[in-house]
Amino acid sequence: MNMGQRCSDTRGITFEDVVVPKENVLIEEGAGFKIAMGAFDKTRPAVAAGAVGLAQRALDEATRYALERKTMGKPIAQHQAVAFMLAEMAMGIEASRLMTLKSGYEIDNGRRNTYYASIAKAMAGDVANKCATDAVQIFGGNGFNSEYPVEKLMRDAKIYQIYEGTAQIQRVIISREWMNIFKQSGN
Numbered sequence: 769m770n771m772g773q774r775c776s777d778t779r780g781i782t783f784e785d786v787v788v789p790k791e792n793v794l795i796e797e798g799a800g801f802k803i804a805m806g807a808f809d810k811t812r813p814a815v816a817a818g819a820v821g822l823a824q825r826a827l828d829e830a831t832r833y834a835l836e837r838k839t840m841g842k843p844i845a846q847h848q849a850v851a852f853m854l855a856e857m858a859m860g861i862e863a864s865r866l867m868t869l870k871s872g873y874e875i876d877n878g879r880r881n882t883y884y885a886s887i888a889k890a891m892a893g894d895v896a897n898k899c900a901t902d903a904v905q906i907f908g909g910n911g912f913n914s915e916y917p918v919e920k921l922m923r924d925a926k927i928y929q930i931y932e933g934t935a936q937i938q939r940v941i942i943s944r945e946w947m948n949i950f951k952q953s954g955n
Contacts, residue, residue: 773924812885812932813871819892819928820865823899826921827857830903833910844906853902860895867891883945890938893928900925 770778795803831854834845844850871888874881900922904911911918929935 770927773927808932809881809885810875812889813868813875813881815928815932816864816868816871816885816888816892819889819896819925820861820868822921822925822928823857823861823864823892823896826896826899826903826918826925827854827861829917829921830854830857830899830906833907833916837908850906853906857899857902860891860898864888864892864895882941883949886933886938886941886945889928889932890935890942893925893935893938896925896928 831845834850834854835843837844839847845854867884867888871881871884874884900918903918904922907916907918910916911922913919933941
């Protein structure tokens, strides 16, 4: 069973001694990897959008809780430490949302979006994890309890740094793409 996103039944699959009849081969042997990699330009923005949604939910839950929970006679949202955590969450979410929209815009306009799709996916995945972690922190001990929603959000967030290419792989892609952009700009 998955740690998070438990409705996604994820399993490994292994093929051994498989023979595909020649008439069923769709493209030349060995070309599938390149096609699969190209598909990520279309799927990573959608993954980024999911991560942005999770991050927004974490911020909404944390804000609601911070306005209800009181310490020293005032809502914890009025304590600077908590207010700053909420502000950082909002900043990350808005930047991730814009990058996700930019990556989709490039697709809609028929342009290759490898660079933007990887930035959106990496940024949104990292922001989702930070927001979920911060939401648990704002909830305090209650955040660690499965009776509150932020515990599940924290488990669900982790996969956004893993599937459709890990956060580390996104950085490899981004750095490679950036070097190409820089060289082509004549700098």
